Amino acid sequence: MKKLFSLLFFLTTFAYAQQDSVSLPDSLLLQQPEQSVSQSQYAGTTTRTIISMNPDISAIGDFRSTFQSASIRKVESYLHALEVQLSSVIDPFATAHFLFSFGKDFTTNEYVAGLEEGTITSTSLPMQLQLKLGKFKPQFGKINALHPHAFSCVNFPRVNELYFSDEGMFMDGLSLSWLVPNPFDFFQELNIYVGRPEENGSFVNGGATHLFSNVHLKNFFDLSDNSTIELGISGLTGQNSFNFTTTMGNFDATYKWKPVQFNTYYSFTFQSEIYYQHLKYADALYTSKLGAYSFLEYQIEKLWFIGARFDYTELPVILTDIERSIAFLFRLQPSEFQILALQFQHTERTYAESDNQILFRIIFGIGTHAAHPY
Numbered sequence: 001m002k003k004l005f006s007l008l009f010f011l012t013t014f015a016y017a018q019q020d021s022v023s024l025p026d027s028l029l030l031q032q033p034e035q036s037v038s039q040s041q042y043a044g045t046t047t048r049t050i051i052s053m054n055p056d057i058s059a060i061g062d063f064r065s066t067f068q069s070a071s072i073r074k075v076e077s078y079l080h081a082l083e084v085q086l087s088s089v090i091d092p093f094a095t096a097h098f099l100f101s102f103g104k105d106f107t108t109n110e111y112v113a114g115l116e117e118g119t120i121t122s123t124s125l126p127m128q129l130q131l132k133l134g135k136f137k138p139q140f141g142k143i144n145a146l147h148p149h150a151f152s153c154v155n156f157p158r159v160n161e162l163y164f165s166d167e168g169m170f171m172d173g174l175s176l177s178w179l180v181p182n183p184f185d186f187f188q189e190l191n192i193y194v195g196r197p198e199e200n201g202s203f204v205n206g207g208a209t210h211l212f213s214n215v216h217l218k219n220f221f222d223l224s225d226n227s228t229i230e231l232g233i234s235g236l237t238g239q240n241s242f243n244f245t246t247t248m249g250n251f252d253a254t255y256k257w258k259p260v261q262f263n264t265y266y267s268f269t270f271q272s273e274i275y276y277q278h279l280k281y282a283d284a285l286y287t288s289k290l291g292a293y294s295f296l297e298y299q300i301e302k303l304w305f306i307g308a309r310f311d312y313t314e315l316p317v318i319l320t321d322i323e324r325s326i327a328f329l330f331r332l333q334p335s336e337f338q339i340l341a342l343q344f345q346h347t348e349r350t351y352a353e354s355d356n357q358i359l360f361r362i363i364f365g366i367g368t369h370a371a372h373p374y
Contacts, residue, residue, distance in 0.1 A: 055088035055096075058367030060149050070355040078104050080361070083116070083147065087368075093124045099147075116147075116170070128179035135172050138193040139216040140234045141273045142252040144168040152269075152297050152331060154343040154359040158311040158323055159275050159291030163248070164200040171197045171212060187220035193236075201316050202246050202277065203238040212238035230254040241317070244280035267299040281318055289314040297329070305331040321351040339363040 065077040081103040089095050099117040104110070119134035139145045143160055148167065155161070160168055173195015180188040193214040197203045203212060214236035221229050234250035250273060257268040277289040291314060297307035307329035315321045325347035332340045345357040 055086045056368035058085045058365065059083065060085075060363065060365045062149055063362045064154070065360045067358040068355065069357070070353055079111070080104065081148065083149070085367075089123075090120070093122065095121050095123060097121070116167075128181070130177040132175045132177070133173075135170060136175070137168055138171055138175065138214045138236075139191050139218070139232075140169060140214055140236055140248075141216075141250040141275070142230070142232060142254055142271060143273060149339075149363050149365075152305070152307055152341070153295065153309055153327060153329055154341050154361045155345075157273070157293035157295070157309065158325055158347075159273075159293055159313045162313055162323070163202050163275060163277065163291060163316050165198075169197060169200055169203075171195045171214075173212070186222075187218075189218045191216045191218070197238060202240065202248065202279075204241050206239040210239035212236070226259045227255065227257045229256075240279055240281070242279075242281040244282070246277060246279045248278070249276040250274065265299070265302050268297070270294075270296045277316060279317065287318050289316055297331075303333050305329070305333070307331065315351075319351075321349065323350075324348045337365045 060081075060083045062080040062082070063078075064080045065075075067075050079102075081101055084100045084102075086098045087096065097117060097119050098115070100113060101116040102111055102113045105112050115135065117134070117136050119132050119136050121133075122129075122131040125131060137145050137147075141160075143151065143156060144164065146168070148156065156166065156168060171193065173193060175191055175193045177192075178190045180190055182188055191214075193212075193216075195212055196205050197212045199205055206212065214234065216232060216234040219231045221231075223229055230253070232250075232252040234252070235248070237245060237247045240246040252271070252273040254269070254271045259266055272294040273292060275289075275291040277291075278286065279289070280286050291312060293309060293311045295307065295309040297305055299305050309327045309329070311323065311325045311327075313323045315323065325345055327343055327345040330342045334340070339362070341359075341361045341363075343357075343359045343361075345359065347355045347357070349355070
């Protein structure tokens, strides 16, 4: 706890020192078209000026209250996470990004602090290449690269939680991104990752020669002035807890509709992913697993959204158990800096009794925070 308070004191003092600098706050949830967001990542013209020598600092809080029928403690209210982010342009050639997370450890009921992301990213490589080094969330499918506050549902799909962790998959290493030129005038990006993952439901950190590798190809199309579709393919391989190799594949598809004439009042999103896991656990012994989710959300008014999600997961490793769940979501967005969400989720398991959950979440954002991916 002393480390937690010390770090909070340092960040508060640092934020106060920023008051003499000029900075325009970005929206917490402002979504920009994929082309402009991604193309801006490759622009190398940004430089630091005297009025922006201090890094941009932001904080995002995620408060939750939950009811779970199958739990001994059925009702919980707590600060799920506080993310403090520091970002800055280093010089015309690189940017730096750090994200510290404070959250509750339910095994000890204590709040713990840790570094979720810490990266340095190039901004001036030739051939529309971008190199990133450090700790980050790799792009495996659509959902894994997001942080929980950036996803409409209160929790991540179960397939992502069970195959990786509650927060998804993190890794230490490097990534190389290439904005692929093509004659068909659509956005295409290739991401390659090499390093070591944090230990999770599918992978361990690995031995001296067992590196983790992941590849993701994103394809983004404008269907009309009002709608877009994104299709992605991912593949990864790494060492599992049996000292053999696990290989995984993923296909993701996201359709979005947002009419130009009523863009602040109506929108629709449909998103699906399929996970395939092939695991070797002994000489000449293998097992294959499948998981998937589908999510849809419709904006019925300027501030109101309704949604639903279906999850299907064959548990990883060598288990034969299956989970199925369905969730319904009501989301209120009073402003660009605050979200309230209420979710009901029913889960059926072959290895345990069925479970009903009610989850309520409030998210707030303060400070300068970049727009989330579209």
